[in-house]
Amino acid sequence: TSIAQRVLVTGGAGFIGSAVVRRLVRQGRTVLTYDKLTYAGNLASLAEVNDHPGYQFLKADICDGQAFRAALQEFRPDLVMHLAAESHVDRSIDGPGDFINTNIVGTYTLLDEALRYWRSLDASAQKRFRFHHISTDEVFGTLGEEGLFREDTPYQPNSPYSASKAASDHLVRAWFHTYGLPVVMSNCSNNYGPYHFPEKLIPLTILNALEGKPLPVYGKGENVRDWLYVDDHAAALERIATRGRLGESYNVGGNNERRNIDVVRTICAIMDRVMPDAAIGAREGLITFVTDRPGHDARYAIDATKLKDELGWEPSETFESGIEKTVRWYLDNGAWWEPLKARYDRARIGLA
Numbered sequence: 445t446s447i448a449q450r451v452l453v454t455g456g457a458g459f460i461g462s463a464v465v466r467r468l469v470r471q472g473r474t475v476l477t478y479d480k481l482t483y484a485g486n487l488a489s490l491a492e493v494n495d496h497p498g499y500q501f502l503k504a505d506i507c508d509g510q511a512f513r514a515a516l517q518e519f520r521p522d523l524v525m526h527l528a529a530e531s532h533v534d535r536s537i538d539g540p541g542d543f544i545n546t547n548i549v550g551t552y553t554l555l556d557e558a559l560r561y562w563r564s565l566d567a568s569a570q571k572r573f574r575f576h577h578i579s580t581d582e583v584f585g586t587l588g589e590e591g592l593f594r595e596d597t598p599y600q601p602n603s604p605y606s607a608s609k610a611a612s613d614h615l616v617r618a619w620f621h622t623y624g625l626p627v628v629m630s631n632c633s634n635n636y637g638p639y640h641f642p643e644k645l646i647p648l649t650i651l652n653a654l655e656g657k658p659l660p661v662y663g664k665g666e667n668v669r670d671w672l673y674v675d676d677h678a679a680a681l682e683r684i685a686t687r688g689r690l691g692e693s694y695n696v697g698g699n700n701e702r703r704n705i706d707v708v709r710t711i712c713a714i715m716d717r718v719m720p721d722a723a724i725g726a727r728e729g730l731i732t733f734v735t736d737r738p739g740h741d742a743r744y745a746i747d748a749t750k751l752k753d754e755l756g757w758e759p760s761e762t763f764e765s766g767i768e769k770t771v772r773w774y775l776d777n778g779a780w781w782e783p784l785k786a787r788y789d790r791a792r793i794g795l796a
């Protein structure tokens with residue numbers, strides 16, 4: 445691994461970013477986490493790497509160009525992996541402003557400074573440098589019952605979140621074509637796994653099921669998502685960042701389409717088996733259908749053939765193995781999620 449020895453990870457204190465940072469540090473790379481620590485950022489997710497000699501943390505905003513310029517000049521990365529974002533669709537509906545700032549203005553700010561930095565490098569360092577922009581399949585909008593998102597599927601974002609991510613993807617593409625900044629891009633389906641903030645469907649369901657609280661399912665629960673275990677995404681990101689073709693985008697997915705109601709029922713069944721509770725009874729009884737998300741996309745599904753054919757990546761977890769691991773991780777790691785409870789109880793949307 446002579447490439448990507450010094451990696452700057454924006455959003456490295458978040459759910460996916462922390463999985464990427466833990467992976468890269470374990471491999472012996474030198475890593476700087478650049479993160480503002482919003483409600484979604486959590487240094488406890490980086491406890492495993494915190495004292496590692498090859499690891500550093502910087503609390504800073506991606507909208508702060510001076511801070512990012514200084515970080516580039518001091519850390520001198522040969523790879524930037526950009527994961528910092530506002531990520532929760534329901535929050536984007538309630539208040540789009542932070543999404544516009546962080547996801548669009550923040551990405552612009554990083555591109556502007558990355559270009560300045562890249563131009564200042566000598567020829568061999570220029571050749572090594574890459575900027576990897578991490579994005580979502582939600583930019584493609586929604587699918588009917590048939591079909592899969594491909595890299596050339598037209599963009600049709602439907603939420604303030606996905607529109608802001610789509611805008612950021614377009615900016616990254618433009619910096620490649622117009623200025624020659626060496627970029628790679630990827631669009632991934634729904635991630636799940638350890639260290640997932642409990643406002644999202646899977647950890648919310650696990651923790652509410654544990655406590656015998658209602659399990660909110662939007663609409664009829666028939667919306668379909670494709671689920672990918674977070675460490676499988678981190679492995680894909682490493683390949684794309686180091687070996688992906690410049691200027692290209694890669695779709696990443698788990699081949700695990702599930703209706704929301706089936707995801708919730710699966711979690712209930714695992715919880716009933718591994719943590720039976722007579723006072724709660726069968727957890728399916730906790731399912732509560734609530735008002736649907738406005739503009740709720742019906743179905744997401746990914747065609748990840750390009751990533752498999754070009755870079756040889758395939759997920760190693762099935763949904764069944766990954767969800768079992770995830771439930772057990774939450775049951776064993778109360779010390780991680782207990783302090784977040786006040787924040788996730790307030791974050792929960794859809795219940796009166």
Ligand code: NAD
Pocket residue numbers: 454455456457458459460461478479480481482483484485486504505506507526527528529530531532546550578579580581609631632633634635636641
């Ligand atoms: P997350 O919300 O868990 O983490 C986001 C991180 O970014 C947090 O640590 C937060 O503190 C940081 N951050 C937010 N605003 C910032 C700012 N202005 N400056 C610096 N840091 C800031 O998100 P996640 O689920 O880990 O998602 C990471 C990336 O992957 C995002 O770009 C998201 O769009 C994308 N993505 C997520 C999923 C998913 O299922 N979670 C799927 C596909 C793509």
Ligand code: TDX
Pocket residue numbers: 531532533534579580581582633634635643644645646648660661662665667668669704737793794
């Ligand atoms: O309480 C809930 N009940 C419910 O039915 C919540 C929180 C969600 N849902 C539904 C909405 C979605 O169809 O479950 C599905 C998953 O919802 P989220 O966990 O909020 O994820 P989603 O909106 O699909 O977006 C996620 O995947 C793509 C991430 O949050 C995004 O950052 C990523 O881009």
